[in-house]
Amino acid sequence: MEVFLRIDINLISMFMLGLVFLIAYRRLDLKNILNRVYLGTILVVMTLLFVEALTCIINGRPEPFWIPVSYGLHMILFSIAPVLSGGWYLLIRNFVSTNHQLSQKLKIIVIVPIILNIILTALTPIFDFYFKIDSNNIYARGDRFFVSVIFTYGYFILGLFYIIHQKKNIIMQEFLLLITFSIFPIIGGIVQWLNYGALLMWSSAAFALIFVYIYLQERLIHLDLLTGTWTRKSFDYYVTKKLKQKHVDPFGGIFFDVDNLKIINDKYGHAEGDEAIKEVIDRVRGLINADEIIARIGGDEFVIISNTNDNERLKNLISDIELSFSVFNENKVKPYKLSCSFGYGIYTDEFKSIDQFLRFIDFRMYQDKKSHE
Numbered sequence: 001m002e003v004f005l006r007i008d009i010n011l012i013s014m015f016m017l018g019l020v021f022l023i024a025y026r027r028l029d030l031k032n033i034l035n036r037v038y039l040g041t042i043l044v045v046m047t048l049l050f051v052e053a054l055t056c057i058i059n060g061r062p063e064p065f066w067i068p069v070s071y072g073l074h075m076i077l078f079s080i081a082p083v084l085s086g087g088w089y090l091l092i093r094n095f096v097s098t099n100h101q102l103s104q105k106l107k108i109i110v111i112v113p114i115i116l117n118i119i120l121t122a123l124t125p126i127f128d129f130y131f132k133i134d135s136n137n138i139y140a141r142g143d144r145f146f147v148s149v150i151f152t153y154g155y156f157i158l159g160l161f162y163i164i165h166q167k168k169n170i171i172m173q174e175f176l177l178l179i180t181f182s183i184f185p186i187i188g189g190i191v192q193w194l195n196y197g198a199l200l201m202w203s204s205a206a207f208a209l210i211f212v213y214i215y216l217q218e219r220l221i222h223l224d225l226l227t228g229t230w231t232r233k234s235f236d237y238y239v240t241k242k243l244k245q246k247h248v249d250p251f252g253g254i255f256f257d258v259d260n261l262k263i264i265n266d267k268y269g270h271a272e273g274d275e276a277i278k279e280v281i282d283r284v285r286g287l288i289n290a291d292e293i294i295a296r297i298g299g300d301e302f303v304i305i306s307n308t309n310d311n312e313r314l315k316n317l318i319s320d321i322e323l324s325f326s327v328f329n330e331n332k333v334k335p336y337k338l339s340c341s342f343g344y345g346i347y348t349d350e351f352k353s354i355d356q357f358l359r360f361i362d363f364r365m366y367q368d369k370k371s372h373e
Contacts (some may be wrong), residue, residue: 184208235295
């Protein structure tokens with residue numbers, strides 16, 4: 001019973017994280033890097049919660065074969081912890097500065113302490129650096145335990161300072177999200193460090209992940225139920241974040257809608273109209289790059305955002321889409337033909353707002369539509 005009371009917070013945290021993972025996996029856009037990292041972090045934290053609980057269960061068990069098992073489990077905990085916090089720090093740097101790739105120098109600076117920590121963890125069974133397990137299979141902290149604490153929490157603290165330093169480049173909801181995830185493990189870890197035996201580090205990280213999901217629900221990548229594209233709300237958030245950066249690189253946009261959708265709806269029914277929209281988007285999605293996004297702005301109106309500043313890339317993409325429609329129409333898959341009207345352009349600082357840019361490419365789209373009549 002005493003052991004259960006120690007690990008009950010781990011068990012509850014694992015259960016809650018498991019539910020969040022299942023919900024998030026179904027509702028978040030898995031093509032988005034932040035969403036994938038978030039889900040991966042949940043799995044890692046659940047694993048660490050399980051391993052930590054298991055170490056408590058076997059601690060003090062008299063059978064000799066539990067000693068190497070205990071060493072192995074604790075080595076997993078000490079090895080993975082800085083990997084998780086270091087990865088979080090790199091993610092913050094990449095997340096805040098979306099227009100810049102992380103430098104190799106920064107990656108090396110972050111990775112070297114992680115490798116050093118793994119080496120020290122591997123040597124711990126010999127030299128008792130981080131922990132030791134006596135002949136009675138009882139765990140105790142080693143003389144160099146504080147080194148592992150520095151490796152683990154150093155990244156969280158660095159990330160926290162970086163978030164605060166870059167506050168002006170982060171929209172408020174995102175700022176609160178990042179601050180929350182950084183502070184919770186720090187507080188839990190400090191309490192666990194000062195109160196030997198308390199299991200609060202990974203459970204606090206679990207609660208931070210649950211709290212973060214509330215923000216993910218509010219602001220990250222939601223998908224349109226019919227087409228699987230981003231919603232207007234997600235698109236607005238993405239663009240707001242993009243334009244919040246200190247240096248905004250030019251990017252391309254394509255505005256398009258489905259031609260003759262009303263005729264399809266009237267002649268074949270709205271269900272078939274929905275099928276036509278889905279077919280269009282499936283073909284478009286198959287042609288855009290991984291770093292290009294597509295959002296549903298209205299009923300049959302969509303926007304593609306590309307990181308290119310080359311009009312030729314946009315024109316070629318439109319040509320590829322139109323070719324895909326031609327193949328569909330020639331094969332007479334449906335009793336109607338698919339076609340779209342397109343407007344495109346490059347967003348630069350000449351535009352005063354994203355709305356002005358959207359109106360510009362929307363106007364070009366209607367010019368294209370008139371040419372089809």
